[in-house]
Amino acid sequence: MDDAEVVILWGSNARAAHPIFFHRIIRAVRRGATLFCVDPRRSESSEWADLWLGIDVGSDIALSNAVAREILANGLENREFIERATLHFGEYAQSVEEWTLERGEEVTGVPAAAIRSLAHTYAKADRAQLCWTLGITEHHNATDNVLALINLALLCGHVGRYGSGLVPLRGQNNVQGGGDMGAIPNKFPGFQDVESDEIRGRFEAAWKASVPPRKGLHLTQMFEAMEEGHLRGLYVIGENPAESEADVNRARGLLEGLDFIVAQDIFLTRTAQMADVVFPAAADWCEAEGTVTSSERRVQRVRPALRPPGEARTDSHIICSLATAMGHDWGLPAAEEVWDEMRSLSPMHGGMSYRRLEENGGLQWPCYDEDHPGELFLHSRLWADPPGGPLAPFTPVEWVPPVDRLTEDYPVRLTTGRHLDSYNTGVQSGSLKSPIRIGGTIDISPEDCSEWGVSEGEEVRVTSRRGSITVPARVDESLRPGLVFMSLHFPEEVDINQLTIEAWDPKSGTAEFKATAVRVEKMPAPVG
Amino acid sequence: MTQPETTETANTVSLTIDGSPVEVRPDATLLEACRQMGTEVPTLCYLETLTPVNVCRICVVEVERNRTLVPACSRIAEEGMVVKTDSERVRHSRKMILEFLGSSVDLSAAEDEVGEWMEQYQADPARYGPQSEPTAAGERGRRHPGHHGEVNGRTAEGVHQPTKVDNTLYVRDYSRCILCYKCVEACGIDAQGTYAIAVAGRGFDARISTEMDLPLGDGACVFCGNCIGVCPTGALMFRSEWELRRAELWDPDAQSVTRTVCSYCGVGCNLELHTQDNRIVKVTSPQDHDVTSGHLCIKGRFGYDYVQNLGDVDRSSIDEVLAAARRPAPE
Numbered sequence: 001m002d003d004a005e006v007v008i009l010w011g012s013n014a015r016a017a018h019p020i021f022f023h024r025i026i027r028a029v030r031r032g033a034t035l036f037c038v039d040p041r042r043s044e045s046s047e048w049a050d051l052w053l054g055i056d057v058g059s060d061i062a063l064s065n066a067v068a069r070e071i072l073a074n075g076l077e078n079r080e081f082i083e084r085a086t087l088h089f090g091e092y093a094q095s096v097e098e099w100t101l102e103r104g105e106e107v108t109g110v111p112a113a114a115i116r117s118l119a120h121t122y123a124k125a126d127r128a129q130l131c132w133t134l135g136i137t138e139h140h141n142a143t144d145n146v147l148a149l150i151n152l153a154l155l156c157g158h159v160g161r162y163g164s165g166l167v168p169l170r171g172q173n174n175v176q177g178g179g180d181m182g183a184i185p186n187k188f189p190g191f192q193d194v195e196s197d198e199i200r201g202r203f204e205a206a207w208k209a210s211v212p213p214r215k216g217l218h219l220t221q222m223f224e225a226m227e228e229g230h231l232r233g234l235y236v237i238g239e240n241p242a243e244s245e246a247d248v249n250r251a252r253g254l255l256e257g258l259d260f261i262v263a264q265d266i267f268l269t270r271t272a273q274m275a276d277v278v279f280p281a282a283a284d285w286c287e288a289e290g291t292v293t294s295s296e297r298r299v300q301r302v303r304p305a306l307r308p309p310g311e312a313r314t315d316s317h318i319i320c321s322l323a324t325a326m327g328h329d330w331g332l333p334a335a336e337e338v339w340d341e342m343r344s345l346s347p348m349h350g351g352m353s354y355r356r357l358e359e360n361g362g363l364q365w366p367c368y369d370e371d372h373p374g375e376l377f378l379h380s381r382l383w384a385d386p387p388g389g390p391l392a393p394f395t396p397v398e399w400v401p402p403v404d405r406l407t408e409d410y411p412v413r414l415t416t417g418r419h420l421d422s423y424n425t426g427v428q429s430g431s432l433k434s435p436i437r438i439g440g441t442i443d444i445s446p447e448d449c450s451e452w453g454v455s456e457g458e459e460v461r462v463t464s465r466r467g468s469i470t471v472p473a474r475v476d477e478s479l480r481p482g483l484v485f486m487s488l489h490f491p492e493e494v495d496i497n498q499l500t501i502e503a504w505d506p507k508s509g510t511a512e513f514k515a516t517a518v519r520v521e522k523m524p525a526p527v528g
Numbered sequence: 529m530t531q532p533e534t535t536e537t538a539n540t541v542s543l544t545i546d547g548s549p550v551e552v553r554p555d556a557t558l559l560e561a562c563r564q565m566g567t568e569v570p571t572l573c574y575l576e577t578l579t580p581v582n583v584c585r586i587c588v589v590e591v592e593r594n595r596t597l598v599p600a601c602s603r604i605a606e607e608g609m610v611v612k613t614d615s616e617r618v619r620h621s622r623k624m625i626l627e628f629l630g631s632s633v634d635l636s637a638a639e640d641e642v643g644e645w646m647e648q649y650q651a652d653p654a655r656y657g658p659q660s661e662p663t664a665a666g667e668r669g670r671r672h673p674g675h676h677g678e679v680n681g682r683t684a685e686g687v688h689q690p691t692k693v694d695n696t697l698y699v700r701d702y703s704r705c706i707l708c709y710k711c712v713e714a715c716g717i718d719a720q721g722t723y724a725i726a727v728a729g730r731g732f733d734a735r736i737s738t739e740m741d742l743p744l745g746d747g748a749c750v751f752c753g754n755c756i757g758v759c760p761t762g763a764l765m766f767r768s769e770w771e772l773r774r775a776e777l778w779d780p781d782a783q784s785v786t787r788t789v790c791s792y793c794g795v796g797c798n799l800e801l802h803t804q805d806n807r808i809v810k811v812t813s814p815q816d817h818d819v820t821s822g823h824l825c826i827k828g829r830f831g832y833d834y835v836q837n838l839g840d841v842d843r844s845s846i847d848e849v850l851a852a853a854r855r856p857a858p859e
Binding site: 017018019020021023026030048169170171172173174175176266267283285286287292293294295296298300301302303304305306307361362420421422423427428429430431432433434435436 | 695696697717719720721744745749750751752784786787788789790791792793794795796797798801803806807808817818819820821823824825826827828830831832833834835836
């Protein structure tokens with residue numbers, strides 16, 4: 001990142017959500033890098049940008065396609081890379097042909113000159129990083145949004161080289177590790193397919209047990225299965241769906257209808273309060289041994305600094321005890337033993353012994369054996385001659401607007417995000433006595449405030465097609481007319497997920513938290 | 529290729545330090561050259577992760593054919609240089625600096641080395657007379673160039689003033705500030721890019737200030753704590769540490785430090801949890817950790833209360849639940 005010539009933050013307010021990563025962007029900017037921010041809000045990150053592209057919520061694919069068309073129309077694509085390392089270029093070029101700068105401006109709200117500037121600067125750079133976060137993925141077409149960005153990187157050859165790449169910024173300290181470890185419905189540790197007989201056979205041999213041959217359900221599908229009545233019990237570890245789910249009234253109703261809930265958490269969260277059994281868990285990052293994996297695929301060790309309170313136990317202790325209670329004696333293995341078993345089955349973690357993690361301050365996968373230094377970046381094979389492994393496909397993607405349409409009754413776009421000093425539903429950050437806490441507000445542009453006659457701090461009613469809440473208004477100059485913003489941090493005061501939509505991306509299961517249609521109304525004056 | 533290219537630089541620079549020859553890489557500073565050969569040079573305003581501002585002058589060394597002493601932290605080594613790190617001139621200069629600082633600033637919470645240097649260089653701050661009266665709260669913050677009072681010749685002029693406690697996370701005790709600029713650099717150009725603080729005033733009235741001397745929470749500050757992370761004298765302190773010290777409960781001998789990973793976003797910042805009596809009392813990050821260079825954000829630095837604000841812990845037993853799991857479910 002430090003050595004990039006161009007950095008694009010697309011749907012990411014890293015200054016607030018990934019502050020220490022943003023230090024690296026500052027370093028790159030000081031070395032002369034050009035920074036673009038693509039964000040509906042003129043965010044704290046955008047204040048550092050050479051150019052801010054104030055995109056209309058949910059028009060990312062339109063913008064990406066317009067950028068691609070501008071690159072192609074000017075012959076700025078990386079022909080050498082496209083020919084050596086990619087597939088389906090012709091089909092892709094044809095799919096973006098209609099996306100002229102003018103059409104792009106019309107759909108995205110970004111001036112044509114700004115689209116042109118981003119296209120030319122990105123395409124001409126030697127080293128360019130394209131970073132994104134939930135502004136790209138919390139949409140009903142999340143996967144298509146990501147593919148649209150991947151297409152741009154392939155078009156310019158900005159992948160698989162030092163200083164050039166695609167950078168999805170992870171929002172949680174181990175969301176990468178969770179996926180890597182197989183805490184997703186269709187994979188074993190190391191992204192190995194559950195439905196492959198050969199791979200499943202290896203795990204079954206090691207575990208001396210049979211493993212169901214079909215993939216499971218992801219969170220959104222689980223709620224659908226609850227609705228259809230064939231999911232009746234739930235074991236929830238470290239998740240708070242009774243507050244974090246989109247269209248949360250529906251989610252709560254479905255959770256209440258279950259026969260049995262087990263919750264394992266460090267707090268009696270709203271979900272845990274609904275549970276039949278609660279296992280009090282230790283806070284693994286400071287009360288247990290183990291590892292987490294950061295955005296850059298770096299596996300690092302966590303260590304216990306505190307004794308867990310009361311009878312709280314580490315997650316692995318609880319899970320193993322439960323297995324023993326159910327008739328399978330797993331003992332109580334140390335974290336390192338669990339890790340060593342895992343890396344004996346996941347080739348990409350093979351070389352990551354605790355000793356090496358300690359010595360190297362973490363290692364980045366893939367790390368196949370104990371002589372492998374790990375990989376600073378992926379996909380360098382695409383530059384080998386000939387490229388090792390399969391070629392990288394372009395994937396034409398169609399722009400589809402957000403599901404929750406703006407209409408006369410719901411004319412305002414509500415989007416969501418994080419504040420610097422807060423985190424998700426506030427379970428962790430709520431007790432931080434922050435001098436800069438904004439609290440639960442609806443942020444409104446100065447223009448809309450004056451048009452609606454709303455002033456700072458005034459309670460307003462916000463209504464979507466699913467629910468209605470009252471919330472104090474906050475004037476925010478980073479917003480444009482027609483766009484309002486709320487954080488998810490204060491569900492007890494401001495239950496924003498009563499408003500959000502359950503529409504979700506069929507490929508990844510992420511919900512469209514970023515695009516809700518609402519109307520904002522002044523509260524009636526008190527009678528008398 | 530999976531690692532960045534490195535440029536091969538075969539040439540080195542040869543110089544002499546305290547009579548011994550040493551070879552260093554071309555852009556090395558005299559401080560780095562000294563450290564390379566194991567020669568200790570005291571530093572106050574220098575930190576590996578910050579741009580040298582060479583204001584404290586404690587690291588000065590003598591370079592042959594140079595009129596003045598030079599700051600080792602920022603002077604680049606040159607071919608054939610002859611350097612003395614412990615000459616009479618150097619020792620005298622360091623002694624004077626330590627005396628001026630010691631007579632005007634409260635160094636009692638400074639890094640341990642400061643006390644050791646005081647002895648090593650036979651610095652005697654007391655010879656400048658008793659401490660002058662502390663200024664009233666806010667007074668130094670309002671001074672303009674040339675407006676301070678006359679020196680009386682009997683007391684040692686100082687920067688003593690009431691501690692600023694204007695927010696929940698930081699305490700600023702500018703009686704302890706030696707104006708090393710580290711906090712300004714960490715807040716501004718070298719890490720955080722927030723520029724909430726800078727040096728205001730001139731000469732002896734110079735001090736670290738927020739814009740218009742506002743309380744921290746009313747200015748640009750985002751409470752990352754990176755200024756506190758680099759402060760060498762305890763002028764900037766976490767409120768948690770300050771409260772424990774005030775209650776005489778701060779006990780470094782009873783503390784341990786555990787390295788782990790922050791529980792918030794996915795950047796992977798390493799934290800050093802300083803614990804005492806099974807409570808986190810301070811959070812830092814290792815300077816040599818390449819993700820953070822020692823810098824954190826408000827969540828990583830201060831967002832740990834949730835693991836220890838426990839109130840009455842529920843004593844319901846996991847074992848009972850597990851025992852129940854062994855029983856067959858009722859029909």
